[in-house]
Amino acid sequence: MCPLCGGSGWRQVIGSANQQVTRCNCFVSAQVNSLLAASDIPARYAACTFSNYKTESNPALAVARITLEKWANQYPLDRTGLLLIGPSGVGKTHLAVAALKELTTKGVHARFCDYRELLKQIQNSYNPSVQATELEVLRPVFEAEVLLLDDLGAVKPSEWVWDTVSLVLNARYNANLTTIITTNFMDGPSAAVDSARRANREETLGDRIGERMRSRLFEMCRLVQVQGRDYRPNFRAANLR
Ligand SMILES: Nc1ncnc2c1ncn2[C@@H]1O[C@H](COP(=O)(O)OP(=O)(O)O)[C@@H](O)[C@H]1O
Ligand SMILES: [Mg+2]
Ligand SMILES: [Zn+2]
Numbered sequence: 001m002c003p004l005c006g007g008s009g010w011r012q013v014i015g016s017a018n019q020q021v022t023r024c025n026c027f028v029s030a031q032v033n034s035l036l037a038a039s040d041i042p043a044r045y046a047a048c049t050f051s052n053y054k055t056e057s058n059p060a061l062a063v064a065r066i067t068l069e070k071w072a073n074q075y076p077l078d079r080t081g082l083l084l085i086g087p088s089g090v091g092k093t094h095l096a097v098a099a100l101k102e103l104t105t106k107g108v109h110a111r112f113c114d115y116r117e118l119l120k121q122i123q124n125s126y127n128p129s130v131q132a133t134e135l136e137v138l139r140p141v142f143e144a145e146v147l148l149l150d151d152l153g154a155v156k157p158s159e160w161v162w163d164t165v166s167l168v169l170n171a172r173y174n175a176n177l178t179t180i181i182t183t184n185f186m187d188g189p190s191a192a193v194d195s196a197r198r199a200n201r202e203e204t205l206g207d208r209i210g211e212r213m214r215s216r217l218f219e220m221c222r223l224v225q226v227q228g229r230d231y232r233p234n235f236r237a238a239n240l241r
Pocket of ligand 2: 092093094150151182
């Protein structure tokens with residue numbers, strides 16, 4: 001039992017004239033812990049913070065970190081989301097998770113969602129032997145005050161994938177909810193509207209999620225470039241050769 005409040009969750013404000021009370025620290029930290037537990041941040045990223053994100057070697061990463069840190073500190077003054085674009089392994093998910101954790105300490109209901117996993121779960125829900133319905137899978141994604149949609153575009157595009165991305169992004173857009181997105185795909189129009197460059201070019205965000213959702217993203221999010229080398233040691237070693 002908490003020695004400060006005896007378990008009530010309230011304590012008297014020291015020196016207050018009219019026995020003013022405030023939330024005890026124990027209540028606040030219990031609330032943060034339950035928000036963190038509900039945030040679904042994968043164990044692999046549980047320790048990611050702004051302070052353990054290394055930027056010495058790369059000013060571009062320092063700018064990205066400062067941008068996310070400021071954004072998390074000022075939320076909810078500006079509810080515009082963030083779109084983190086950069087190659088694999090530069091720490092996009094690390095930074096986005098750090099922001100998510102910062103928000104939970106402010107009492108925000110924030111949630112991690114892996115794009116590939118989400119699409120898999122939705123597809124599973126069509127199987128009659130699976131208990132969860134499509135709506136049950138989607139409800140947390142529709143309702144989270146702040147959603148991190150991680151690795152957008154990681155699933156090979158199809159009509160169904162495009163429709164599903166539209167469903168998710170439009171729901172959040174219409175409800176005016178904040179979304180943080182990370183993606184390995186560089187920004188650019190889909191081949192359908194970029195016929196001049198269609199031949200042997202790298203796939204773009206437009207190709208992966210469709211042109212309509214690409215422009216919707218830019219209404220929902222501010223672009224943050226995360227440009228650097230793959231941080232993971234085995235990849236760095238491979239780059240030396
Ligand atoms: N600048 C960095 N400082 C510390 N750790 C980093 C940094 N960049 C990446 N990492 C770590 O490397 C791993 C891969 O990063 P991740 O965020 O998954 O990259 P991305 O999402 O861009 O593919 C993670 O364990 C992450 O914590
Ligand atoms: Mg990632
Ligand atoms: Zn207490």
